[in-house]
Amino acid sequence: EEQHHWRNVARLLDANIAAFAQFQQLDGQMNRVAARVVHLGDQLEAVNTPRARAAEAHTLMMHFAHYLTPGDEGTGAKITNSGAEEPDPGRGAESPVLGDTPQQIAESADVIQKLYLISQELPAGKFEGAKARISAQHDRVERELIVQFVSAQRCGEGARMKHLAGVLANFRGYNQCVDAFIEEMQHGIMRDVFGEIVPLCKRAQDVIQEVFTAPDQVMTKFVINIYQGQLKEHIQSRLSPGGLGAPPGPGGVGGSGEAYFNNLYDLYTKTMHLSQQLATFSMDQTLLPQLTKTIFQPHLQVYSSSEIRFLKERFSTILQRFYQSKGHKKTQQSTGMKEIRLHLQDVLGATGLGSVEGYDGESFLAEEVALSLLHETKTALARCTLLSSSNAVATNAVQIYNLLTNALINEYVDYAMDLGVAGIPSGEVKSPPHLTFLTVVQQASSVLHLLHKLLHDTLLPLVIASPEHSGVLQRKRELVQRVQQRLSAGLERLVAAVCLYTRHLLHTHQRRTDYKPDQDNMTIAGMSPACQAVVRWLGTVTQQMDGCLDGHNLDTVRLELGTRLHRIILEHLLKYEYNTTGAMCVICDVNEYRKIVSGWRLPLISSLFDTMHTLCKLLQVSPQNLQIVCSGDQLAGLDRTVLASFIQLRADFKTAKLGAHFK
Numbered sequence: 001e002e003q004h005h006w007r008n009v010a011r012l013l014d015a016n017i018a019a020f021a022q023f024q025q026l027d028g029q030m031n032r033v034a035a036r037v038v039h040l041g042d043q044l045e046a047v048n049t050p051r052a053r054a055a056e057a058h059t060l061m062m063h064f065a066h067y068l069t070p071g072d073e074g075t076g077a078k079i080t081n082s083g084a085e086e087p088d089p090g091r092g093a094e095s096p097v098l099g100d101t102p103q104q105i106a107e108s109a110d111v112i113q114k115l116y117l118i119s120q121e122l123p124a125g126k127f128e129g130a131k132a133r134i135s136a137q138h139d140r141v142e143r144e145l146i147v148q149f150v151s152a153q154r155c156g157e158g159a160r161m162k163h164l165a166g167v168l169a170n171f172r173g174y175n176q177c178v179d180a181f182i183e184e185m186q187h188g189i190m191r192d193v194f195g196e197i198v199p200l201c202k203r204a205q206d207v208i209q210e211v212f213t214a215p216d217q218v219m220t221k222f223v224i225n226i227y228q229g230q231l232k233e234h235i236q237s238r239l240s241p242g243g244l245g246a247p248p249g250p251g252g253v254g255g256s257g258e259a260y261f262n263n264l265y266d267l268y269t270k271t272m273h274l275s276q277q278l279a280t281f282s283m284d285q286t287l288l289p290q291l292t293k294t295i296f297q298p299h300l301q302v303y304s305s306s307e308i309r310f311l312k313e314r315f316s317t318i319l320q321r322f323y324q325s326k327g328h329k330k331t332q333q334s335t336g337m338k339e340i341r342l343h344l345q346d347v348l349g350a351t352g353l354g355s356v357e358g359y360d361g362e363s364f365l366a367e368e369v370a371l372s373l374l375h376e377t378k379t380a381l382a383r384c385t386l387l388s389s390s391n392a393v394a395t396n397a398v399q400i401y402n403l404l405t406n407a408l409i410n411e412y413v414d415y416a417m418d419l420g421v422a423g424i425p426s427g428e429v430k431s432p433p434h435l436t437f438l439t440v441v442q443q444a445s446s447v448l449h450l451l452h453k454l455l456h457d458t459l460l461p462l463v464i465a466s467p468e469h470s471g472v473l474q475r476k477r478e479l480v481q482r483v484q485q486r487l488s489a490g491l492e493r494l495v496a497a498v499c500l501y502t503r504h505l506l507h508t509h510q511r512r513t514d515y516k517p518d519q520d521n522m523t524i525a526g527m528s529p530a531c532q533a534v535v536r537w538l539g540t541v542t543q544q545m546d547g548c549l550d551g552h553n554l555d556t557v558r559l560e561l562g563t564r565l566h567r568i569i570l571e572h573l574l575k576y577e578y579n580t581t582g583a584m585c586v587i588c589d590v591n592e593y594r595k596i597v598s599g600w601r602l603p604l605i606s607s608l609f610d611t612m613h614t615l616c617k618l619l620q621v622s623p624q625n626l627q628i629v630c631s632g633d634q635l636a637g638l639d640r641t642v643l644a645s646f647i648q649l650r651a652d653f654k655t656a657k658l659g660a661h662f663k
Helices: 001-068 104-121 128-155 156-169 174-185 193-209 217-241 255-278 287-301 303-325 339-350 367-388 393-422 437-463 468-509 529-548 552-574 580-598 604-616 623-630 640-647 656-663
Strands: none
Touching: 001 104, 001 193, 001 468, 128 156, 128 174, 156 174, 156 193, 174 217, 174 640, 174 656, 193 255, 217 255, 217 287, 255 287, 255 303, 255 393, 287 303, 339 529, 367 393, 367 437, 393 437, 393 468, 393 623, 393 640, 437 468, 437 529, 468 529, 468 552, 529 552, 552 580, 552 604, 580 604, 623 656
């Protein structure tokens, strides 16, 4: 079995060797045949190429012969709707150029295109007529191809459009074909420009990808045509003097100036958003910003100066309307305090508001005016961020902010503070001074807070990386410090006026019999008329302070007022002599004063009036108990001369020989 197996293996090996030899022989024969086929192909090509060229030359010569026929160069063949050429009876017969089928159209167009190229190489002279006729026919064929392309576009025949675009690719009028396509795509639309452009571009891109061999270039041209065409016309019509808004002129602005800037901001924002949407299409991504800049360049070049001019007049208009609503004519800031007071006497007297010392509580500050100025500024800063170049944003933003501070603080708040201070009487005060300056302080503080919020929320993010940042913060600190100093000076003057009027009330309403009544007229002790008047007055002052001031400002004013009132009341009490009934009356008076200042929650002021109340008890206590009261906790730390000065006011000081207690 093993020998039989090995014989089979040997036989198979021999068969394999024979098959491999046959395979090699066959492969060699196939290589020889292939070489012969290639050689025959080369020979056929060498024969066919000259023949094809000769046939093509023969065809071109036959067509060219038709154009050598002399005739009127201004006439030519008419092209029917089917694409075939009709001979013109006024001149020699011409070769039919266009056929009916796509293949005929391509071949005919190829013929006229080659004839045109050949004619350009012919010398002038005897071929001049032929050149002119070929050129005219070339133009007619080109126009007819474009007409057929537009017709196919209107019928939605994408395959035919692609074929015609491929034929026109060799013609000079290929760009005219693209222009015709773009014009036809935009025909009958663009009522809502910004709303229709993106859907239109999506439809156009689908067609362009199907029809044209260089879709990116055609899409780019399509977008350029939209931006420089209907979009630019729409924007110019909106921003032109005859449109909805007109640019502010040097003579001033009205409502049209505001409309112009609103339209400019709105249109630029929409255009930037449109560019972001179109960035997803196949085109040069750097093109859209350039197109946007080109459209708005005439407006962006003058934006900064126009914005500044508009804001100046806008701020002035807001302030003038406010003063007109108050029936007030604003004086110049350069006038002194005396001139302002005289002006107030004339104006406030004419408008029925009273004298300078009391002009019906008008502060000439309103929160809505400040909010209007701040709103205009915030809107202008938003426009500045969008419309200014990157290296001019910080500078323009600071100019806008400086305009705001000049109008809001220098012209509005400072003027109100001048009027408020001018309305505070000085010298002898015989009528209650208006407390309007407290309202001025409240509203001025509110304005500073709003200004601070605008600065940190809107301006500083625009200038934080620029050299303007430190300068803005420095000017803001100086501005706030100046306003606070002026408010402090006004409050000090108001506190002085309140104290002077309090002294006037005590002087005019206090009678000597209030504290030393006759024996026949003794009644139950109570508040004196002077105390009643002072308490009513201080109640009004306290209520006004609580409503207009808060925090540290309120405590500071209360402390200053309480200290001065204590001194005034103490000096007032030292002018009178007291019997037992009068002592009870003055204790009641001082107790009412204590009630007023106790609501201020200032330990120092409360301690001063508590001590005054205890001193008044020295006027009523029996002589035997004087020493005990004087050595009490509240009076132990006082100078003995103060105690003696109070005891000397007792009616029985001499008769009871009370001075001996202080020897």
